[in-house]
Amino acid sequence: MDFRGRVLLAPLTKGGNLPFRRLCLAHGCTTTMGEMAYAYQVVRRSKSELALLRKHAEETCFGAQIAANRAGDAIAAGLAAVERGASWVDLNCGCPIHDIVRRGMGAVLLQRPAHLHKLVAEMVKGIPVPVTVKIRLGWSEDDQNASETAKAIEEAGAAAVTVHGRTREQRYSRAADWDSIARIASERSIPVIGNGDLLTWYETKQRWEKSGVASVMIGRGALIKPWIFREIAEQRAFEPTAEQRLGIYLDLAKKMKEHFRDDEKGRERAMRFLPWHFEFFCRYRPLSAERWVESSRSHPLMQTRFPDDEEVSVLERLLRDARPEVHQRLAALLWEAPDEAAATAAATALAAEIPPVSGEAGEVATAHG
Ligand SMILES: Cc1cc2nc3c(=O)[nH]c(=O)nc-3n(C[C@H](O)[C@H](O)[C@H](O)COP(=O)(O)O)c2cc1C
Numbered sequence: 001m002d003f004r005g006r007v008l009l010a011p012l013t014k015g016g017n018l019p020f021r022r023l024c025l026a027h028g029c030t031t032t033m034g035e036m037a038y039a040y041q042v043v044r045r046s047k048s049e050l051a052l053l054r055k056h057a058e059e060t061c062f063g064a065q066i067a068a069n070r071a072g073d074a075i076a077a078g079l080a081a082v083e084r085g086a087s088w089v090d091l092n093c094g095c096p097i098h099d100i101v102r103r104g105m106g107a108v109l110l111q112r113p114a115h116l117h118k119l120v121a122e123m124v125k126g127i128p129v130p131v132t133v134k135i136r137l138g139w140s141e142d143d144q145n146a147s148e149t150a151k152a153i154e155e156a157g158a159a160a161v162t163v164h165g166r167t168r169e170q171r172y173s174r175a176a177d178w179d180s181i182a183r184i185a186s187e188r189s190i191p192v193i194g195n196g197d198l199l200t201w202y203e204t205k206q207r208w209e210k211s212g213v214a215s216v217m218i219g220r221g222a223l224i225k226p227w228i229f230r231e232i233a234e235q236r237a238f239e240p241t242a243e244q245r246l247g248i249y250l251d252l253a254k255k256m257k258e259h260f261r262d263d264e265k266g267r268e269r270a271m272r273f274l275p276w277h278f279e280f281f282c283r284y285r286p287l288s289a290e291r292w293v294e295s296s297r298s299h300p301l302m303q304t305r306f307p308d309d310e311e312v313s314v315l316e317r318l319l320r321d322a323r324p325e326v327h328q329r330l331a332a333l334l335w336e337a338p339d340e341a342a343a344t345a346a347a348t349a350l351a352a353e354i355p356p357v358s359g360e361a362g363e364v365a366t367a368h369g
Pocket of ligand 1: 010011013014015035036065092093094095164195196197198217218219220221302
């Protein structure tokens with residue numbers, strides 16, 4: 001497992017469900033990661049937690065992510081992931097959520113580098129695939145110790161370290177600090193994977209080259225446009241029309257049917273995910289390099305509020321709609337539609353039926369790692 005030269009799909013709780021990861025694979029992604037699983041729940045054989053370690057046969061390079069604080073749990077969960085085909089195991093040291101932090105997991109490990117070193121060293125000894133760690137820059141702006149943490153992680157024998165360029169307290173409020181990511185990359189000899197605010201192929205290219213990281217990781221950029229992997233591979237934008245995007249979302253619904261089953265129960269389970277995805281899909285805007293490359297250098301486009309074009313089709317307007325009730329309706333019609341033509345017809349009818357309020361693009365403020 002070589003962690004150089006890769007574009008990884010980030011671990012994404014809820015978003016990184018198996019059907020969505022397959023959608024990313026269909027659009028050029030080659031390296032996927034699972035949703036974070038609590039190691040102590042895996043040890044208790046929790047069905048839902050074990051399900052998070054499962055991968056699809058199409059995922060040939062899959063990393064399972066766990067949250068742990070004790071080595072015994074971490075190793076047991078790591079072994080369960082390896083049994084299910086994980087190529088590597090990642091330890092979450094970035095999750096800012098209170099419930100996780102208060103249990104001594106996630107970002108709180110950043111405050112305990114000696115404990116972290118021991119934990120990772122034990123994992124490396126006990127898990128027969130590479131172990132990686134995902135960190136943030138530190139706990140708060142005044143407490144940025146990522147250099148020290150990354151050093152401890154390397155010395156513990158980890159195969160790579162991912163750096164999300166923000167602190168725990170910043171959540172998503174600030175732009176990711178790629179200068180700090182670059183500094184850490186220059187200090188370490190294990191591969192450093194840079195993460196934060198990559199929304200276009202040209203931002204990715206520029207930040208990747210300038211920072212000197214070994215690889216990059218994409219989170220919200222993939223949730224907004226799963227085809228970003230192909231854009232990065234081909235170094236050009238793919239600006240799908242509303243009809244084409246609807247086809248891509250229909251493909252996700254199809255993959256959900258395959259995963260959850262095409263029956264009432266399967267529908268019920270899929271509806272916990274499919275409408276949720278539209279919270280990200282609705283933020284898609286074409287961001288041509290000609291128009292945006294300059295401003296993206298000073299401020300990442302993920303943080304930008306884009307002016308909404310006046311002249312868009314009814315279908316485009318519908319897909320940009322940020323209202324949860326519209327997302328529910330879109331998800332339902334995709335579940336019912338037998339093919340793209342039927343989906344387009346149903347979506348066009350829906351667009352005519354509901355009052356047109358367009359969604360706001362820009363900052364995607366969510367919690368997590
Ligand atoms: C919906 C959502 C769920 C996330 N879940 C996780 C997670 O389970 N584990 C983790 O390490 N990070 C998680 N993150 C953080 C991302 O992996 C990533 O570090 C962060 O979003 C910054 O990358 P981006 O700017 O490309 O989105 C999550 C982020 C989002 C938006």
